[in-house]
Amino acid sequence: MNKAILPLGIFVALAGLFFYVLQQMGEGEYNPRDIPTEFIGRAAPEFALPELFDPQQQVRPSAYKGKPWLLNFWGTWCPECWREHPYLLQLKARGVPIVGVDWRDERADGQAMLRENGNPFVAVAFDPDSTAAIDWGVYGAPETFLIDADGIIRVKHKGALNETVWREKFARWFEDKQ
Amino acid sequence: MKRLLLILLLTSLSLGALATTIEVYDFDNPAQERTFKELTSELRCLVCQNQDIADSNAELAQDMRHKVFRMLKDGKSKQEIIDFMVERYGDFVRYKPAFEGRTLVLWIGPFVIFVLAVIFMLRAIRRARQQEERRELSAEQITQAADLLERPSDKSTD
Numbered sequence: 171m172n173k174a175i176l177p178l179g180i181f182v183a184l185a186g187l188f189f190y191v192l193q194q195m196g197e198g199e200y201n202p203r204d205i206p207t208e209f210i211g212r213a214a215p216e217f218a219l220p221e222l223f224d225p226q227q228q229v230r231p232s233a234y235k236g237k238p239w240l241l242n243f244w245g246t247w248c249p250e251c252w253r254e255h256p257y258l259l260q261l262k263a264r265g266v267p268i269v270g271v272d273w274r275d276e277r278a279d280g281q282a283m284l285r286e287n288g289n290p291f292v293a294v295a296f297d298p299d300s301t302a303a304i305d306w307g308v309y310g311a312p313e314t315f316l317i318d319a320d321g322i323i324r325v326k327h328k329g330a331l332n333e334t335v336w337r338e339k340f341a342r343w344f345e346d347k348q
Numbered sequence: 349m350k351r352l353l354l355i356l357l358l359t360s361l362s363l364g365a366l367a368t369t370i371e372v373y374d375f376d377n378p379a380q381e382r383t384f385k386e387l388t389s390e391l392r393c394l395v396c397q398n399q400d401i402a403d404s405n406a407e408l409a410q411d412m413r414h415k416v417f418r419m420l421k422d423g424k425s426k427q428e429i430i431d432f433m434v435e436r437y438g439d440f441v442r443y444k445p446a447f448e449g450r451t452l453v454l455w456i457g458p459f460v461i462f463v464l465a466v467i468f469m470l471r472a473i474r475r476a477r478q479q480e481e482r483r484e485l486s487a488e489q490i491t492q493a494a495d496l497l498e499r500p501s502d503k504s505t506d
Contacts, residue, residue, distance in 0.1 A: 208438045274407060300411035307436035309394040309408055 208307055209326060214241075214317045217302040219295035222272050222280050229269065229295035232321065238343045239267040241315040242291070242331075243303060246272075246279040248311040254330035258290035261331070266344055270294040273303050273311055316343055371410070373417050383426050387416050391433055392441050400443060 194200055214231045221227040231241065242258065244251040258268060270291035272280035277296060284294070297303055306315065316325035316339075325339050375381040388402035393409040401409040401416075412433075419429050433441045445451045485493070 208436060274411075299414065300408065303408075304411060304415050304436065307438075309437065 209315075209323050212323055214315070214321050214323050215302075215305045217295070217305055219271070219297055219302055222270075222277065222284075222294035222296045225296070227293075229293045231269070231317065234267065234269060234317070235321050236319055237267070238316060238318050238324075239269060239292075240340075241269050241271065241306070241317060243271045243273045243306070243308050243311050243313045245275045245311050246283045247275065250330045251312045252283075254312050254332070255287055255290070257331050257333070257336075259288050261336075262290040264344075267292050271297050271302050273297050273308070274300060316340055318343065371413070376421070380420055384417060384420055387420075387426060387429055388413055390430070390443050391416070392443055394437055394441065 191200060216230060216232055218228045218230050221229055240261075244254075246252075261268060268291050270293070272294050275296075275298060277298075280294070280296065284291075295302060300308075302308075306313075310328060312330055314325075314327045314331055315323055318324050324343060327335060327339055329335075331340075373381075373384065375384065385402065389400045391401045391412065393399040393401045393404035393406055393412075395406050395408050396404050399406075399409070401412045416429055419432065424432075430442065439445055439451075445454060447455055
């Protein structure tokens with residue numbers, strides 16, 4: 171009897187652990203595709219990329235200091251970005267400044283997408299070689315950063331933006347723009 | 349017609365494969381190339397499961413290889429490049445985590461478990477031996493047993 175208690179105890183402990191982890195996985199934790207969020211509270215990395223519509227112009231994060239703004243990585247190859255697009259237009263209508271990064275795209279495709287569906291961005295950096303994407307630790311699109319007035323990254327969201335996500339993560343930084 | 353289509357399909361597929369797999373890097377010296385190979389096999393492809401960026405053809409992995417190459421060309425050291433990637437993608441990007449307080453369990457854990465396993469095994473073996481010794485019989489018991497064993501055979505010869 172005594173002998174059985176130790177293995178039984180180990181079994182129950184392990185079963186409990188597995189059950190706990192399964193439960194957490196159900197709530198979206200321990201996703202092997204998730205990588206820890208770096209960057210929160212750090213200064214926004216600087217880049218200088220040509221503008222999507224006007225290659226003579228350069229887009230630089232430092233130019234937007236002074237008030238909170240969003241940096242949105244997208245590409246015409248990314249279905250979630252198309253899904254997210256109408257919501258970005260809504261944010262624009264509320265006066266939220268969004269800078270786009272057209273990532274790993276063809277210039278003509280990116281331009282056509284924005285011409286046909288509307289352009290929610292104050293400026294769009296064109297990044298076919300992942301220069302800015304790697305610098306910002308981006309590994310999928312869409313990905314959206316919130317940079318505060320001092321140029322510090324405050325929020326990073328992976329996946330499409332929508333009203334729920336906005337209220338949960340972003341809204342408090344734009345209280346004047348509900 | 350079907351066959352023609354198939355041939356066309358196959359050639360276009362293989363051309364596609366060629367277009368994505370061949371990358372030519374022009375290194376300054378063999379040491380730089382070695383560092384490049386080390387780095388790309390130590391950095392994880394973030395969008396694939398369990399592949400390093402040397403092995404993966406995911407677009408992000410290609411771009412990370414380019415980035416490593418450009419940084420090497422700029423004279424950055426191996427450690428500087430690893431630090432750059434960790435700063436952006438976290439420890440997760442490293443296949444070989446740094447040896448530090450936070451990762452101690454990761455590095456030492458398997459050895460601790462191994463040593464514990466050996467200790468348990470030795471104890472189990474010793475216990476089994478002791479039981480065997482206890483099973484051994486004294487001289488008196490052996491003669492008794494022999495008597496018992498011989499008796500029926502004596503009877504059968506009668």
